[in-house]
Amino acid sequence: MDCSQIRDAFISGEPLPEEQVKEHLASCAQCRALYAHGAALGQRLAAQAAEVLALEPDFFGQIEQKLEHEVGFRAWLRSRPTRVRFAAAVLLLLLLVVVGGVLRHRADFSQYPLPRVGLLLCVYLLAIVLAFGHELSESPRPNAVRDYAGLLVFGLAVPILAAFAPATEVSRQAGAEGALGCFGYGALFTLPIAGLLWALDRDERPSIRTVCLCAAALGLSANLLLELHCGNGNPVHVLLGHASLGLAWLLAWATARRISRA
Amino acid sequence: MLAICAPVPSDEQLMAAYIAGDKAAFRELFRRYSPLLQRAMARDLRSLEEANDLVQQTFLHLHRSRLDFEPGRKLKPWIFTIALNLKREYFRRNKRRHETSLDDDRVPEPFEGPRGQERSDAAREMARALQALPAEHREVIELHWFGGLSFPEVAEAVGSTVAAVKVRAHRGYVALRARLGEGSPDPEAMHEGKPSVAESK
Numbered sequence: 001m002d003c004s005q006i007r008d009a010f011i012s013g014e015p016l017p018e019e020q021v022k023e024h025l026a027s028c029a030q031c032r033a034l035y036a037h038g039a040a041l042g043q044r045l046a047a048q049a050a051e052v053l054a055l056e057p058d059f060f061g062q063i064e065q066k067l068e069h070e071v072g073f074r075a076w077l078r079s080r081p082t083r084v085r086f087a088a089a090v091l092l093l094l095l096l097v098v099v100g101g102v103l104r105h106r107a108d109f110s111q112y113p114l115p116r117v118g119l120l121l122c123v124y125l126l127a128i129v130l131a132f133g134h135e136l137s138e139s140p141r142p143n144a145v146r147d148y149a150g151l152l153v154f155g156l157a158v159p160i161l162a163a164f165a166p167a168t169e170v171s172r173q174a175g176a177e178g179a180l181g182c183f184g185y186g187a188l189f190t191l192p193i194a195g196l197l198w199a200l201d202r203d204e205r206p207s208i209r210t211v212c213l214c215a216a217a218l219g220l221s222a223n224l225l226l227e228l229h230c231g232n233g234n235p236v237h238v239l240l241g242h243a244s245l246g247l248a249w250l251l252a253w254a255t256a257r258r259i260s261r262a
Numbered sequence: 263m264l265a266i267c268a269p270v271p272s273d274e275q276l277m278a279a280y281i282a283g284d285k286a287a288f289r290e291l292f293r294r295y296s297p298l299l300q301r302a303m304a305r306d307l308r309s310l311e312e313a314n315d316l317v318q319q320t321f322l323h324l325h326r327s328r329l330d331f332e333p334g335r336k337l338k339p340w341i342f343t344i345a346l347n348l349k350r351e352y353f354r355r356n357k358r359r360h361e362t363s364l365d366d367d368r369v370p371e372p373f374e375g376p377r378g379q380e381r382s383d384a385a386r387e388m389a390r391a392l393q394a395l396p397a398e399h400r401e402v403i404e405l406h407w408f409g410g411l412s413f414p415e416v417a418e419a420v421g422s423t424v425a426a427v428k429v430r431a432h433r434g435y436v437a438l439r440a441r442l443g444e445g446s447p448d449p450e451a452m453h454e455g456k457p458s459v460a461e462s463k
Binding site for chain 1 (some may be wrong): 296305
């Protein structure tokens with residue numbers, strides 16, 4: 001005997017074998033609570049569970065109508081299995097980082113310390129993979145704040161650390177100029193990823209969680225790209241031109257969300 | 263005669279049929295799940311329309327996620343995971359605080375039940391007591407009692423362990439009893455009280 005059988009018996013009124021009930025109650029605190037004081041709680045819960053609510057007459061027809069609109073490229077894309085959607089997002093990101101890095105890589109690229117690039121690649125990719133994986137899956141989301149707060153802190157901390165971390169061969173003497181160019185370059189390369197993430201999202205309206213996770217992923221993607229592109233290690237330049245991309249994406253998605261709600 | 267003897271397809275078989283393109287299977291899933299989902303949704307919402315909207319969204323999401331459904335997996339906790347995510351997002355979007363404490367007497371009036379049907383005072387009191395529970399306790403009790411999920415299924419739907427959801431259910435029951443004026447649990451009385459459902463009825 002298990003708790004579900006006890007519940008079903010309360011709801012249906014069907015009697016259960018007494019010995020088995022006793023045996024179950026001896027080891028089950030929650031069912032004992034149902035039976036206490038004349039089983040009042042069990043009976044009251046059963047009465048609530050037996051309530052029948054009214055469905056609108058053409059309720060299924062309304063759903064069928066909405067399903068008829070589920071056609072086209074976006075409908076096809078967001079109905080792909082999660083692993084496919086996840087792979088598509090990460091592959092596009094890697095493709096853009098590689099293309100961007102090959103097209104215009106930093107002047108001191110040959111002297112760039114390999115351990116630093118390896119470390120940065122690993123840290124950024126891990127964060128991006130976590131953000132994408134978390135966002136695209138159908139896992140339970142009992143506490144969104146706890147879910148994405150860590151990622152957001154990470155997303156903000158990494159570029160700041162990158163800006164102030166000691167780096168060989170990086171010109172700290174350079175000025176903050178060119179930050180706007182870097183910002184535009186990063187934004188341009190992450191634009192296709194933003195579009196793909198929007199297309200892959202299954203929710204009718206983007207949630208706060210979606211906005212934050214996508215912004216974190218896009219900001220980190222842009223930072224990864226700019227790390228290969230720009231040798232200017234001036235902290236102001238890095239914070240304004242590189243790290244600000246995450247914030248910019250957050251504002252852009254939040255604005256789009258507000259407009260879509262209006 | 264053969265039709266009468268034909269076994270009723272399981273939820274998982276229906277889902278597999280729907281993935282393979284059988285639209286009638288989707289209709290049957292809707293018939294089975296819409297009352298459960300509606301009851302689970304309506305508890306926290308102020309109107310049946312809001313609950314129905316979330317039920318609709320759940321089925322749309324089910325359609326979009328159908329290729330994620332893996333053979334061997336149970337359908338019920340999976341659908342309820344989708345529904346719970348949508349409900350939580352609904353509350354966040356509407357900035358409505360639905361996590362209340364037992365000490366808070368300003369509990370919002372819960373959904374009033376079917377149209378044109380008066381709820382008894384006892385039912386109303388029970389609904390309000392449920393509404394006043396902390397969200398994590400209420401969620402487990404509602405899924406178990408109104409969604410028809412077993413505790414292992416509840417654990418899967420909320421992303422927790424079976425032991426944890428049982429503890430939450432127990433705390434919820436104790437709090438409900440206190441709220442309903444049944445006093446604190448008395449282990450002796452519990453054993454001596456109503457040993458079988460048949461007797462308790």
